Amino acid sequence: MTNSLPAKLMVGIFDHLDEDGREIARQYEDRMKLAEVCDRLGFYGYHVAEHHCTPHGRGPSPNLFLASVAQRTQHLRLGPLVMLLNLYHPLRAFEEICMLDHLSGGRLELGMGRGSLPIEWSFFGIDEEVATSRYLEASEIVIQAMKEGAQALSYKGDHFELDKVPLMLRPHQRPQPPTWITTSRPEVARWAAENDTNLACGGPASAVRQITDAYRAHERRTAGGRKRAPFLGLVRMVVAGSTTKHAISLAAPAYQRWLRSFRFLYEINGIQTPQNLPPDFDAAVDCQLCVVGTAASVRQDLLDHVEEAGANYLLCQLAFGDLPLEASYYTATSVHSGVMA
Numbered sequence: 001m002t003n004s005l006p007a008k009l010m011v012g013i014f015d016h017l018d019e020d021g022r023e024i025a026r027q028y029e030d031r032m033k034l035a036e037v038c039d040r041l042g043f044y045g046y047h048v049a050e051h052h053c054t055p056h057g058r059g060p061s062p063n064l065f066l067a068s069v070a071q072r073t074q075h076l077r078l079g080p081l082v083m084l085l086n087l088y089h090p091l092r093a094f095e096e097i098c099m100l101d102h103l104s105g106g107r108l109e110l111g112m113g114r115g116s117l118p119i120e121w122s123f124f125g126i127d128e129e130v131a132t133s134r135y136l137e138a139s140e141i142v143i144q145a146m147k148e149g150a151q152a153l154s155y156k157g158d159h160f161e162l163d164k165v166p167l168m169l170r171p172h173q174r175p176q177p178p179t180w181i182t183t184s185r186p187e188v189a190r191w192a193a194e195n196d197t198n199l200a201c202g203g204p205a206s207a208v209r210q211i212t213d214a215y216r217a218h219e220r221r222t223a224g225g226r227k228r229a230p231f232l233g234l235v236r237m238v239v240a241g242s243t244t245k246h247a248i249s250l251a252a253p254a255y256q257r258w259l260r261s262f263r264f265l266y267e268i269n270g271i272q273t274p275q276n277l278p279p280d281f282d283a284a285v286d287c288q289l290c291v292v293g294t295a296a297s298v299r300q301d302l303l304d305h306v307e308e309a310g311a312n313y314l315l316c317q318l319a320f321g322d323l324p325l326e327a328s329y330y331t332a333t334s335v336h337s338g339v340m341a
Helices: 024-041 062-072 090-103 118-122 128-146 186-194 205-222 244-268 281-286 295-309 325-340
Strands: 010-015 045-048 077-080 110-113 152-156 161-166 179-182 198-201 232-241 290-294 313-317
Touching (some): 010 024, 024 325, 045 062, 062 077, 090 128, 110 128, 128 152, 198 205, 232 295, 290 295, 295 325, 313 325
Parallel strands (some): 110 179
Antiparallel strands (some): 152 161
16 A cells, blocks of 8 residues: 555544434534534535435435535535435526525535435335436536536426426536535446446445545546645544543444444345445444544544545544544544544
């Protein structure tokens, strides 16, 4: 492993907004407070997942939630990771994207994707058989609408048809906000490199390394003219404590609550959970999903993971399950002093 760490590692936040056992309004407010702290500490971005009809996601409209976060922060970049384009008319999606980019003063990081759980799409009448083609058409339309100078939008596909629709909104950022996808497959990383799209990846660092290597191999052929080097992100749940025992006492029950929320739709619909889902906290630590310990040990583990994965952006899940807000604050400051500084 050589030259995988940038001179200054960028660090952001990833959040499922999974149910924490408190009132929904209280949870939203706690996340706003955490975002304010991370904004002051200099975290790069706040990325929110989109889920529906499940305790795994209390933020089914990431754009709406992030519009509120934008009013409470000044520098933190914001974006869905990912916006499930299967569930939007692409014209409506484009208009929301433009609004959020302007409301945040040009801080939008636009994640787009199909989603991973067909049962969520089915609640909206989207069949699994058409999900991929519907997503691809929707993403083509959104990207076409964001092109510099586009004044009207025409498109004819299997799912969407638009005829000279006037575009009254434009993104704040020119030519468009940075785009993101999530993936666990090297072949998708090659597509992302060819399209100057940023990546976010979970899983063991050795597996993520295959993805970042594939990205960089194709990036060399397509690089040129971009304003910012692409981000190759690594996602980790992170809990720091005054001692390792203290950190585990916080993280273990919080992970079990997060896991119950994750499994909810699988269990009530009799669907097998993903084979790579750690069944308990110890397994989550062993497979590198969770990084837990003292500030010093967390720092070293995170830097080791980033180095092995070939990542240049660390996405820390600072709040999950029923972690107390104060615990998330402590981890945020530990990551700031130990990793970002």
